[in-house]
Amino acid sequence: MTYFKVSAIGVLPLADIFVTSFHVLSTNSLTQVHTAANTEWSTFWSAITTHMPIGTVLKEVKTVELNGTNGKQAFSQTTAHNTPGTGVAPDVSQQCCILVSLRTASAAKGGHGRQYLPAPVSGSTTGNGQLSTAAQTAINAAYDTMVSNLGPTYQLVVLHGGFHRKPDGSVEYLPLTHDAVTSSRVRDVLGTQRRRTNRILVNYTS
Numbered sequence: 001m002t003y004f005k006v007s008a009i010g011v012l013p014l015a016d017i018f019v020t021s022f023h024v025l026s027t028n029s030l031t032q033v034h035t036a037a038n039t040e041w042s043t044f045w046s047a048i049t050t051h052m053p054i055g056t057v058l059k060e061v062k063t064v065e066l067n068g069t070n071g072k073q074a075f076s077q078t079t080a081h082n083t084p085g086t087g088v089a090p091d092v093s094q095q096c097c098i099l100v101s102l103r104t105a106s107a108a109k110g111g112h113g114r115q116y117l118p119a120p121v122s123g124s125t126t127g128n129g130q131l132s133t134a135a136q137t138a139i140n141a142a143y144d145t146m147v148s149n150l151g152p153t154y155q156l157v158v159l160h161g162g163f164h165r166k167p168d169g170s171v172e173y174l175p176l177t178h179d180a181v182t183s184s185r186v187r188d189v190l191g192t193q194r195r196r197t198n199r200i201l202v203n204y205t206s
Contacts, residue, residue: 001025003066003159003176005073006037008045010081010118012094013055018118018193022102023159024063024150025178034063034077036154040146045083047142048117051124051135052085056094071162071176087121092190094119098131099191100143104158104179111179113158116193130188140186147181156181 007021026033038061045058064076098120102113117139124135131139147156157178165171 001027002068003071003157003178004030004033004037005064005066006033006041007062007064008041008058009060009062010056010058012118013053013091014094016094018056020116020118022113022115023157023178025155025157025180026153028153030063030065030075030077033065033154034061034079036150037061037063038079040149042081042083043149044142044146045081047145048139049083049086051098051120051139052087052118053089053091053121054084054086055091056118057082057084066176068176070173085118085121088123090122092119092122092125092129095192095194096190097193098139099187099189100139101185101187102156102158102181103183103185104181106179110160111158113181116191119190125190129190131186131190133188136186136188140184143184143186147184151180 004024005021006024007019009019012018024033041061058081060078060080062076062078065074067074096119098117100115104111124132126132150156157180159178161174161176163171163173
């Protein structure tokens with residue numbers, strides 16, 4: 001069994017970059033995993049484009065095979081895309097994000113994961129800034145479909161382990177383990193990804 005990291009990469013309305021990822025466990029080859037993941041992510045993205053700004057564009061899907069000994073990236077495959085959102089402006093601030101909670105059978109603190117999607121258009125939110133029930137339901141259904149279609153052959157997992165910095169500054173490697181994702185939940189309160197505004201040219205007025 002091999003772990004893979006699947007990333008969707010794209011451009012945000014103010015020209016910064018978004019990267020959103022999940023992990024997969026499979027006995028299949030990198031090519032097979034990438035083909036399946038790219039197909040399912042493309043279907044998922046198409047299902048939620050009405051909630052995404054026109055300026056938010058999916059540019060590529062990348063699958064990385066992780067080395068089972070040290071957890072580092074070993075091999076990768078990439079498929080180019082150019083699929084913009086179709087939502088009607090105005091847009092929500094791009095440092096906001098839609099939060100998907102990944103659920104597993106584990107009740108431990110590390111038994112769940114998160115994935116951060118780009119910010120929606122204002123029309124997909126309520127008057128108080130929360131994600132609307134219709135948008136929340138649609139995005140959650142599309143994500144659950146992706147999870148169901150990928151697993152168990154390409155099982156989504158919450159990955160544990162990897163390189164960690166200890167209090168003394170040294171780095172240790174913990175072997176990779178996982179909990180299988182059983183379902184997803186989309187939160188109605190938007191999250192924040194401040195690094196998604198790192199490359200924006202800021203202007204001031206006084």
